[in-house]
Amino acid sequence: MNRSILHIDQNCFFASVEMLNHPELREVPMAVGGDADKRHGIILAKNQKASAFGVKxxxxxxxxxxxxxxxxxxxxxxxxxxxxxxxLFELYCTYTDRVEPYGLDECWLDLTGTKYGSDPVATANEIREKVQHLYGLTCSIGVSFNKSIAKLGSDYKKPDATTYIPESELKRMVWPLPVETLLFVGRSTQRKLNRINIKTIGDLARMSFPYIEDYLGRNGIKLWQCANGIDPTPVQRYNVKRDMKSVGNSTTTARDMLNEQDVWYTIVALSDQVATRLRRYQRRAQTIQIWVRDTSLDHYEKQRRLISPTDSADDIAKTAMSLFKESYDWSKPIRSLGVRGTQLIDETTPDQLSIFDMVPHRDKSNIDRVFDTLRLQFGDQIIKKAVQLQCDSKLIENGQTRDTPGGFSALNGIERKSRHKIHSETAAIE
Ligand SMILES: [Mg+2]
Structure with a gap:
């Protein structure tokens, strides 16, 4: 059967997101740099104005x-x-369940057998429009009959373009391309190929198969096949759980937290959000972390491994609070707090009940599930813990935290300087 495969590549993804949050950056040559303070930092992404200067x-x-x-x-x-x-991946999943990420800003979609498969080019154009309209981002899409050729297609024309490469156009469109544009041709393979005068994909395709196999080994077989349009590799099903290593929420409260009561209100609200998301993803956390930042913007983090893994808001809040009490000396008020569950395991993994647990975990979890059901039907405000109702509305409005995306970036060793308006849940993908 003829397959309909899309490869979607966001244009200047990191730089585009920065420009969404800071529109003034659109007007200047700008780049996202790793380790800006260190001499060995490199350019991770740049906008078009910077490209015009030759920045790479x-x-x-x-x-x-x-x-x-x-x-x-x-x-x-x-x-x-x-x-x-x-x-973006969630948007793509509305077209097919076969969505395979390739890093944060690229992925393949297999539309074969779906109602979109009969006109993949129209679908690609629709996706580009939606990405632009919904999120203000642009992408380039390659449409083809397998994954490796679709990937070449997304590179063919940028930004914001669709390139269709049908099987009949392989020789005309693909063969003249430099051999190193092919997926899996790294620097050393490129050198090896150039040494025997293979410069284009067509050069490689026309070589005798046994010769390439002998010259490059196993990798050679795959490359020769790709060059000839043979690539039956399937597009994997998207599984949000697969890559998820942790679930965290953090907030900067409306006024600074001045005492343990303030901290407890905040921790309860954050833990509730973390637990809800763990249950949504059918995960349990084996370790709880807190992240604390005071008014002088000093911050630290603490973590504890639990006796039994949890998705209960109550367990998470109590652990977070005890970590906080053990570690904070109240020399200054607190500005931001984060709670995160890490070392996630599947909820179906059998757990050992702890003899120290007064309430069996399952009962606590059942109470949380009632919360989930009510909120799903009537919205987040329908039910709250009593403690959230007592909470000072100047600290946390409606007992709900406002998220500080990136509040937890300190946990990843990335210093964060600006706060953004969008509501964000952080799920670390490592
Ligand atoms: Mg990209």
């Missing part, structure tokens, strides 16, 4: 500055990129 991805920051002295370099905000990445 992966080059050293000092090289980029030499080409473009006015270049504005901003640090990366990975939780923002993950947030948008997940929104």
């Amino acid at each position: 991805t992966a080059e050293a920051l000092w090289q980029a500055r030499e080409k473009c002295p006015s270049l504005v370099i901003v640090p990366g905000h990975y939780e923002q990129y993950e947030y948008y990445s997940r929104l």
Whole structure:
């Protein structure tokens, strides 16, 4: 059967997200830099104004500055990129369940057998429009009959374009391309191929198969087949759980937290959100972490491994609070707090009941599930813990935290300087 495969590649993804959050960056040559303070930092992404100066991805920051002295370099905000990445994957999943991510900003879609499969080009155009309209981002899409050729298609024309490569156009459109544009041709394979005068994909395709197999080994077989349009690799089903390593929420409260009561209100609200998301993803956390930032913006984190894994808001809140009490000396008020569950396991993994647990875990979890059902039907405000009702509305409005996306970036060793307006749930993908 003829397959309908899309490869979607976001254009300048990190830089585009930064420009969404800081529109003023659209007006200047700008790049996202890794380790901006260190001399060995590199360019991770750049906008088109920076490209016009010849700034390239992966080059050293000092090289980029030499080409473009006015270049504005901003640090990366990975939780923002993950947030948008997940929104995009969720959009793609409305077309097919076969959505295979390739990093945060690329993925394949298999439309074969779906109602979109008969006109994949129209579908690709529709997806581009939606991505632009819903999120203000642009992408390039390759449409073809297998994964490796679709990937070449998304590189063919950028930004914001669809390129269709049918099987009948393989020789005309693909064979003239440099051999290193093919997926899995790394620097050393490229050198090896160039050494025997293979410069284009067509050169490789026309070589005798046994010769390439002998020359490059196993990798050679795959490459020769791809060059000849043979790539039966399936597009994997999207599974949000597969890559999820942790679930965390953090907030900067409306006024600073001044005492343990304030902290407890905040922890209860955050734990409730974390637990709800764990249950939604059918996961349990084996370790609970807190992240605390005071008014001088000093921050630290603490974590504890639980005796039995949990998805209960109550367990998470109590653990977080005890971590807090053990670690904070109240020399200053607190500005931001985060709670995160890590070392996630599938909820079906049998757990050992702890003899220290007064209420069996399942009962607590059942109470939480009633919360989930009510909220699903009537909205988040329908039910609250009593403690959330007592909470000072100047601290947390309606007992709900306002999320600080990236509040937890400290846990990933990334310093965060700005706060963004969007509501974000952080799910670390490692
Ligand atoms: Mg990209």
